[in-house]
Amino acid sequence: xxxxxxxxxxxxxxxxxxxxxxxxxxxxxxxxxxxxxxxxxxxxxxxxxxxxxxxxxxxxxxxxxxxxxxxxxxxxxxxxxxxxxxxxxxxxxxxxxxxxxxxxxxxxxxxxxxxxxxxxxxxxxxxxxxxxxxxxxxxxxxxxxxxxxxxxxxxxxxxxxxxxxxxxxxxxxxxxxxxxxxxxxxxxxxxxxxxxxxxxxxxxxxxxxxxxxxx
Amino acid sequence: xxxxxxxxxxxxxxxxxxxxxxxxxxxxxxxxxxxxxxxxxxxxxxxxxxxxxxxxxxxxxxxxxxxxxxxxxxxxxxxxxxxxxxxxxxxxxxxxxxxxxxxxxxxxxxxxxxxxxxxxxxxxxxxxxxxxxxxxxxxxxxxxxxxxxxxxxxxxxxxxxxxxxxxxxxxxxxxxxxxxxxxxxxxxxxxxxxxxxxxxxxxxxxxxxxxxxxxxxxxxxxxxxxxxxxxxxxxxxxxxxxxxxxxxxxxxxxxxxxxxxxxxxxxxxxxxxxxxxxxxxxxxxxxxxxxxxxxxxxxxxxxxxxxxxxxxxxxxxxxxxxxxxxxxxxxxxxxxxxxxxxxxxxxxxxxxxxxxxxxxxxxxxxxxxxxxxxxxxxxxxxxxxxxxxxxxxxxxxxxxxxxxxxxxxxxxxxxxxxxxxxxxxxxxxxxxxxxxxxxxxxxxxxxxxxxxxxxxxxxxxxxxxxxxxx
Numbered sequence: 001x002x003x004x005x006x007x008x009x010x011x012x013x014x015x016x017x018x019x020x021x022x023x024x025x026x027x028x029x030x031x032x033x034x035x036x037x038x039x040x041x042x043x044x045x046x047x048x049x050x051x052x053x054x055x056x057x058x059x060x061x062x063x064x065x066x067x068x069x070x071x072x073x074x075x076x077x078x079x080x081x082x083x084x085x086x087x088x089x090x091x092x093x094x095x096x097x098x099x100x101x102x103x104x105x106x107x108x109x110x111x112x113x114x115x116x117x118x119x120x121x122x123x124x125x126x127x128x129x130x131x132x133x134x135x136x137x138x139x140x141x142x143x144x145x146x147x148x149x150x151x152x153x154x155x156x157x158x159x160x161x162x163x164x165x166x167x168x169x170x171x172x173x174x175x176x177x178x179x180x181x182x183x184x185x186x187x188x189x190x191x192x193x194x195x196x197x198x199x200x201x202x203x204x205x206x207x208x209x210x211x212x213x214x215x
Numbered sequence: 216x217x218x219x220x221x222x223x224x225x226x227x228x229x230x231x232x233x234x235x236x237x238x239x240x241x242x243x244x245x246x247x248x249x250x251x252x253x254x255x256x257x258x259x260x261x262x263x264x265x266x267x268x269x270x271x272x273x274x275x276x277x278x279x280x281x282x283x284x285x286x287x288x289x290x291x292x293x294x295x296x297x298x299x300x301x302x303x304x305x306x307x308x309x310x311x312x313x314x315x316x317x318x319x320x321x322x323x324x325x326x327x328x329x330x331x332x333x334x335x336x337x338x339x340x341x342x343x344x345x346x347x348x349x350x351x352x353x354x355x356x357x358x359x360x361x362x363x364x365x366x367x368x369x370x371x372x373x374x375x376x377x378x379x380x381x382x383x384x385x386x387x388x389x390x391x392x393x394x395x396x397x398x399x400x401x402x403x404x405x406x407x408x409x410x411x412x413x414x415x416x417x418x419x420x421x422x423x424x425x426x427x428x429x430x431x432x433x434x435x436x437x438x439x440x441x442x443x444x445x446x447x448x449x450x451x452x453x454x455x456x457x458x459x460x461x462x463x464x465x466x467x468x469x470x471x472x473x474x475x476x477x478x479x480x481x482x483x484x485x486x487x488x489x490x491x492x493x494x495x496x497x498x499x500x501x502x503x504x505x506x507x508x509x510x511x512x513x514x515x516x517x518x519x520x521x522x523x524x525x526x527x528x529x530x531x532x533x534x535x536x537x538x539x540x541x542x543x544x545x546x547x548x549x550x551x552x553x554x555x556x557x558x559x560x561x562x563x564x565x566x567x568x569x570x571x572x573x574x575x576x577x578x579x580x581x582x583x584x585x586x587x588x589x590x591x592x593x594x595x596x597x598x599x600x601x602x603x604x605x606x607x608x609x610x611x612x613x614x615x616x617x618x619x620x621x622x623x624x625x626x627x628x629x630x631x632x633x634x635x636x637x638x639x640x641x642x643x644x645x646x647x648x649x650x651x652x653x654x655x656x657x658x659x660x661x662x663x664x665x666x667x668x669x670x671x672x673x674x675x676x677x678x679x680x681x682x683x684x685x
Binding site for chain 2: 017018019020022024025028029030032033034035036037047053054056057085086087090091092093094095098113115116117120121124125175176177180188189191192193195198199202203206209210211212213215
């Protein structure tokens, strides 16, 4: 699927102060029965967010909310940037996790580290995962929670910088290929198919070397 | 002299179609396993773009996550699950992909049937929309989980865009003690390096204790590479690997097999090959493991006690420990062996193979599940595992002891079907993840080996299987 080109924006930060947030927590398994790519937002973090048991097809607007969960804090209601701790997205390869985060409205995720498969899945959906040093993440948590107003960050993907509400500019580092794809909103299957000749040449060579893979 | 290469280097080099100016490679994928949960949107993507699978014969599909483990003849009663399984069947028909449907005796968990059918082969690249695809690394195959977009990418192009990972060698040196299994090895490794320890790496497992494992044991170790943060785990190819593959229905036959085997024998890391990181673990020091928390790295030997977050210096880690203990309903200092259990689950792609069922049956033979256990269930990894177990009489050992003997599938590893924990219930499970809610909302999971799970069912609490005299 082609993704939309990533545009620079200013967004509010939601601080989720937990390490090792796994994809079962991001979107529990009962919602994986859907055969669509959309509609997962209301069930993002379902078990932490609501006090009852979530089932597919429910109207989530009437469900009892967990007042202690940060997503339900009105201060962060308009957040589009998720700030969290290390190894975010560990566990299952379910792409429903980035689908749910994007469907909810997040555009950027900031953490000291992300799990590999989740990171890849996020990029494929135009969701930008940004890895920052632990110390900078600590500082952002402090800024995000110290004031009554949410912290806002300017994300400039063209120039690879973040500006945290006048608290200074932070440089971001991202794989150049991912950068290219996000900025231009590329369909990477289409991109790969432009190399169809290379693939065919590889297959012809490989069929000779390892005929048992083509039998 | 050529530079010594690791096994990962060799498989990688064999599969690179091209590399661009950013250092991203187009990697050729030899085989893909497909299941009902992560594929519908990929097939829909193909349809919307008017694309076809490049090599339909290189994919094998099976429903496993949603299938019921009882009353199979009634079909799937949950309508949403049924739609997903029917979508898989319709997509396979439309795109010409081989499917083992629910009525096929070869149906089972993707990661059990791949090796069983000889669909998994040494030296190949293999993916599946499932993180436990790392299992197939036991065959010296580069196998890793992908998301749905990449499932579609492989269907359409037979390739993936990849950047080469770093390499890590985990060497398990020496001999395992009695009653200590592959599951204990991998849990001990995760306890040592952490759930992010392998992030960005492909792990190769080596050392005497790994070489000594059966293929089933090697699959258990590679299976949980993802719980150590690594997308893939690998084990070098030896005669055990080749003997396991020989004669399997989808493996090459005759002359072609011998030609393949000759190539496979070259697929081991060269002496002097360099890794980005090397970890040594002393096999003799590994004791039967039990997880106490909500991450697989929260693991201790069975004779340990629940840790105290107050003794943890790192505030983020201490916070994780406090969350975990609150969720698990545990108090610091409680000996693991005193934790009472409600349910026991033996199965999954980690421990649902014949050797696992034999180990559990050995402990259960002639004994009874404790009265305090509400449900102890054994779910074979595939129809063929079930058939083999029944031929050996293992089903009777289990049922006479009070275990339920079920139909194959993922079952209570992730509780997408009807098999799940109720809030607050505590389970000894041979699966791979003890995350919050994994086995059912509010359910509490302790990961253990099959023998430890069977012993826990008999006693109603954890016991050291080495003292069982089995």
